[in-house]
Amino acid sequence: MRSVTLNIRLFFQGALLSYVALFRWLSPMTYLASKVLMPLAQILFFSFLGMYATGQANASFYVIGNAIQLAAVSGIFGVTMSIGGDRWEGTLPYLFGTPANRMAMFVGRAFFHVLDGMVGVVLALMWGVLLLGLDLSHANPLALGLTILVATFSTSGMGLLLGCISLITLNVMFINNTVYFSLLVFSGANVPLSTLPAWMQSVAWALPLTRSIAAARQIIAGGSLAEVAPLLWMEVLIGAIYILAGYFLFRWFERQAKLRGTLDIF
Amino acid sequence: MAPLNAIEVRNLRRIYRTTIGVIRRRVKEVVAVDDISFDVAPGELFGLLGPNGAGKTTMVKMLTTLLIPSAGTARVLGFDVVDQADPIRPRIGFIFGGERGLYWRLSAIDNLRYFASLYHVEPEIARKRIPYLLELVRLDGRGQEKVEGYSRGMKQRLHVARTLLHDPELLFLDEPTIGLDPIGARELRQVIRNLQSEKKTILLTTHYMFEADALCERIAVIDHGRIVALDTPEGLKRHVRDLSVIELEVYGIPPELLDVLRALEVVEAVTVENRDQKQAVLVQSPGGSEAVPEILAALSGLRVGKVIVREPTLEDAYVRLVGGEVEP
Amino acid sequence: MRKLTLYARVILASAEMSVRETMTDGFVVFGIFVQPLIIALLGLWMLRDRGGDYGIFVVVGSGLTGLWSSLLFISGNSITHERWTGTLETLVGVPTPMGVIVLGKNLANVLQSIGSMAVSYLLASLLFGYPLTVAQPIQFVISLFLTVVAFVTFGLVIAPIFVMNPDVQRWQNGLEFPIYILAGFLFPIALLPGWTTPISYLLAPYWAAQALHLTSSGGGTSGEISIAWGMMLLFSLVYVLLSRTLFRVMLRKARSEATLGLE
Ligand SMILES: Nc1ncnc2c1ncn2[C@@H]1O[C@H](COP(=O)(O)OP(=O)(O)O)[C@@H](O)[C@H]1O
Ligand SMILES: [Mg+2]
Numbered sequence: 001m002r003s004v005t006l007n008i009r010l011f012f013q014g015a016l017l018s019y020v021a022l023f024r025w026l027s028p029m030t031y032l033a034s035k036v037l038m039p040l041a042q043i044l045f046f047s048f049l050g051m052y053a054t055g056q057a058n059a060s061f062y063v064i065g066n067a068i069q070l071a072a073v074s075g076i077f078g079v080t081m082s083i084g085g086d087r088w089e090g091t092l093p094y095l096f097g098t099p100a101n102r103m104a105m106f107v108g109r110a111f112f113h114v115l116d117g118m119v120g121v122v123l124a125l126m127w128g129v130l131l132l133g134l135d136l137s138h139a140n141p142l143a144l145g146l147t148i149l150v151a152t153f154s155t156s157g158m159g160l161l162l163g164c165i166s167l168i169t170l171n172v173m174f175i176n177n178t179v180y181f182s183l184l185v186f187s188g189a190n191v192p193l194s195t196l197p198a199w200m201q202s203v204a205w206a207l208p209l210t211r212s213i214a215a216a217r218q219i220i221a222g223g224s225l226a227e228v229a230p231l232l233w234m235e236v237l238i239g240a241i242y243i244l245a246g247y248f249l250f251r252w253f254e255r256q257a258k259l260r261g262t263l264d265i266f
Numbered sequence: 267m268a269p270l271n272a273i274e275v276r277n278l279r280r281i282y283r284t285t286i287g288v289i290r291r292r293v294k295e296v297v298a299v300d301d302i303s304f305d306v307a308p309g310e311l312f313g314l315l316g317p318n319g320a321g322k323t324t325m326v327k328m329l330t331t332l333l334i335p336s337a338g339t340a341r342v343l344g345f346d347v348v349d350q351a352d353p354i355r356p357r358i359g360f361i362f363g364g365e366r367g368l369y370w371r372l373s374a375i376d377n378l379r380y381f382a383s384l385y386h387v388e389p390e391i392a393r394k395r396i397p398y399l400l401e402l403v404r405l406d407g408r409g410q411e412k413v414e415g416y417s418r419g420m421k422q423r424l425h426v427a428r429t430l431l432h433d434p435e436l437l438f439l440d441e442p443t444i445g446l447d448p449i450g451a452r453e454l455r456q457v458i459r460n461l462q463s464e465k466k467t468i469l470l471t472t473h474y475m476f477e478a479d480a481l482c483e484r485i486a487v488i489d490h491g492r493i494v495a496l497d498t499p500e501g502l503k504r505h506v507r508d509l510s511v512i513e514l515e516v517y518g519i520p521p522e523l524l525d526v527l528r529a530l531e532v533v534e535a536v537t538v539e540n541r542d543q544k545q546a547v548l549v550q551s552p553g554g555s556e557a558v559p560e561i562l563a564a565l566s567g568l569r570v571g572k573v574i575v576r577e578p579t580l581e582d583a584y585v586r587l588v589g590g591e592v593e594p
Numbered sequence: 595m596r597k598l599t600l601y602a603r604v605i606l607a608s609a610e611m612s613v614r615e616t617m618t619d620g621f622v623v624f625g626i627f628v629q630p631l632i633i634a635l636l637g638l639w640m641l642r643d644r645g646g647d648y649g650i651f652v653v654v655g656s657g658l659t660g661l662w663s664s665l666l667f668i669s670g671n672s673i674t675h676e677r678w679t680g681t682l683e684t685l686v687g688v689p690t691p692m693g694v695i696v697l698g699k700n701l702a703n704v705l706q707s708i709g710s711m712a713v714s715y716l717l718a719s720l721l722f723g724y725p726l727t728v729a730q731p732i733q734f735v736i737s738l739f740l741t742v743v744a745f746v747t748f749g750l751v752i753a754p755i756f757v758m759n760p761d762v763q764r765w766q767n768g769l770e771f772p773i774y775i776l777a778g779f780l781f782p783i784a785l786l787p788g789w790t791t792p793i794s795y796l797l798a799p800y801w802a803a804q805a806l807h808l809t810s811s812g813g814g815t816s817g818e819i820s821i822a823w824g825m826m827l828l829f830s831l832v833y834v835l836l837s838r839t840l841f842r843v844m845l846r847k848a849r850s851e852a853t854l855g856l857e
Binding site: 360 | 603604611618619680688689695846
């Protein structure tokens with residue numbers, strides 16, 4: 001019982017820590033800009049490109065895809081930042097020296113970014129309604145909310161995995177940026193998946209976001225929660241798999257670092 | 267006509283303004299260089315000696331045209347450092363102690379080639395000069411390696427090579443041996459001696475007394491932005507020739523008692539050194555052993571161990587000039 | 595004359611140095627190669643239904659996105675980067691004007707980005723099998739040259755501004771996609787609401803995109819092409835004049851406020 005409370009505390013401390021770290025990076029004004037204006041520019045760019053390619057009628061296809069895709073900003077950049085931060089601050093050896101439950105420590109880091117990511121997606125959808133004629137009147141709010149939660153959860157899972165990779169490699173930003181941009185192609189945000197080659201489709205279904213985007217499109221078109229439930233369950237599973245993979249990589253990394261005495265180098 | 271002096275500094279001041287506090291912003295002023303004047307003759311190796319924060323780097327930055335003085339004038343090779351930076355820059359070289367300021371991802375040779383072109387050294391001349399300089403700073407054979415793999419001493423020696431690329435007549439070396447181990451520092455001092463024999467004018471700053479003593483022809487001791495003494499090393503030692511140093515072993519001493527000591531007629535300067543569990547109070551006094559009873563009387567009530575009376579060293583001269591707060 | 599040779603040498607040396615230094619920098623490799631290639635891929639896919647003619651349009655347009663992003667993030671940070679390395683003081687203390695050094699660094703970035711345009715050209719023709727013909731090759735090369743000039747000189751304006759205002763620098767993320775949109779890199783600005791058009795006209799990247807698209811995809815009158823060229827030249831001139839003042843102000847400010855170092 002005591003260990004449960006301990007771990008819960010650890011979890012929220014991790015969450016708080018990454019929250020504070022984020023604001024040390026960004027001033028409140030910049031945070032607001034990055035939350036409100038930047039997503040708008042990206043959505044507009046891809047939506048216009050999409051409309052130019054396939055006609056005005058398809059605007060909502062691109063708006064929804066790119067709005068959900070924004071979950072990856074917090075999920076990938078935010079989460080890796082809060083894990084990689086330890087490496088730059090040189091606090092890694094101290095973390096590894098603690099008896100703390102690694103899983104609680106680890107997932108706590110991602111918690112705040114899930115919330116942050118959800119806010120980002122909601123704001124992005126608002127922009128869609130305001131500027132690009134997105135119609136949310138047929139959407140079941142609960143189902144849409146759940147989809148957004150699931151999307152940020154699964155991208156944060158991926159972020160945890162990438163964050164652990166960032167403990168090993170030097171080019172964190174390179175990997176993060178590449179993954180983020182690749183998701184723009186693979187997640188189906190901008191291209192109907194059925195038009196991709198078969199191998200790319202298989203990759204797409206193994207990544208987070210793909211199902212969330214598909215589900216969001218169905219819901220906004222009037223689909224019910226029951227219809228998209230299988231997609232959402234699978235998305236949760238995928239997120240969990242990424243978290244587990246990240247967790248085991250983290251443990252492996254910890255063991256290797258202790259074996260070889262490379263804690264300080266990383 | 268060649269200027270009479272390589273460097274002429276007249277009443278130079280530099281004030282830094284920094285804002286502190288986030289919500290209630292206040293402006294804080296630091297007078298880093300406070301009304302300093304001195305001259306350096308061509309070919310001279312001149313030292314600026316002072317503790318950390320004395321204003322040495324600020325002085326060097328103003329003389330190398332990187333910082334604009336708040337008041338006063340400085341002429342380098344006859345040119346004004348504020349308005350005539352252009353003719354000064356090709357004629358001087360400078361290094362600021364420490365390992366930053368090089369492109370770590372590039373090799374030493376690439377670094378040198380790049381800076382050679384920035385200093386307008388003709389490519390053919392650079393090609394010959396780079397191997398020569400690498401040898402001079404004892405990096406020959408390591409020139410192809412990336413700088414990031416260099417030790418701190420190697421990087422600092424590479425800085426020396428960098429600043430000699432365009433064969434400047436006047437060199438500014440700001441704490442060139444800072445952070446080096448004793449062997450690295452000795453090697454670098456040897457390089458500086460070689461430069462001196464090439465008849466270059468050098469302004470060297472340091473916070474090591476013995477380094478200034480070993481290298482410089484004249485030393486300006488500065489503290490809190492002011493010159494407190496300017497003389498040859500021998501002249502500086504003469505400042506303390508008439509004094510003795512009384513060392514008192516104590517086990518913790520309250521600061522008020524130090525002030526009591528300082529107030530005594532027979533006491534010139536007081537410093538405290540930590541020695542394991544104990545401390546040593548170093549008192550400079552013209553009275554020698556005759557002053558001991560008076561000093562012990564002033565410390566009555568305090569447990570005092572061994573008492574030694576000895577001749578002053580150069581270190582003591584420095585201590586006397588810059589007050590008690592120097593590091594050993 | 596001697597001065598020109600000296601400066602030309604410095605520009606080349608700075609460009610070479612910049613390439614060598616950034617070759618292994620993940621951030622730069624991403625900005626110059628990966629991001630524009632992914633955008634090219636995406637563009638090719640998205641515009642596929644419009645037929646093969648759009649191949650060259652996407653290649654040029656995505657190349658321009660790479661050009662703009664690398665200008666914004668790499669050239670924009672070129673002085674700040676030297677400050678972090680600790681080399682800024684030395685660079686200010688050398689006899690070469692700072693602007694010449696920055697020019698060389700910008701040139702390297704812009705040429706690298708043009709190189710990435712060539713890579714996406716190959717990608718489009720080999721992977722997608724598009725017949726990629728440039729409608730007016732000679733005019734296209736001239737447009738490319740003027741684009742390089744306009745971007746390099748624009749880099750001279752943003753670097754000192756970014757150094758002097760650290761806050762501006764944090765907003766540079768926010769300048770990336772809006773310019774993609776307003777300059778018409780991958781879709782015509784006719785799609786946008788009318789009030790944005792005057793803004794586009796004030797952007798050199800818009801005229802670069804105009805000249806490059808017209809001469810590669812074809813269909814432009816020589817009048818339209820000449821206007822785009824003229825605007826690029828005009829902007830380059832304005833940028834050069836502006837940058838002289840900016841550099842002077844920046845150096846004076848840095849020398850009096852002691853902000854060359856990191857401390
Ligand atoms: N850029 C700066 N802004 C504010 N204060 C500074 C700055 N640089 C130096 N100082 C202050 O000026 C004083 C002299 O510093 P410095 O010239 O670096 O001394 P030294 O090189 O002798 O150690 C110190 O009190 C230092 O804190
Ligand atoms: Mg200093």
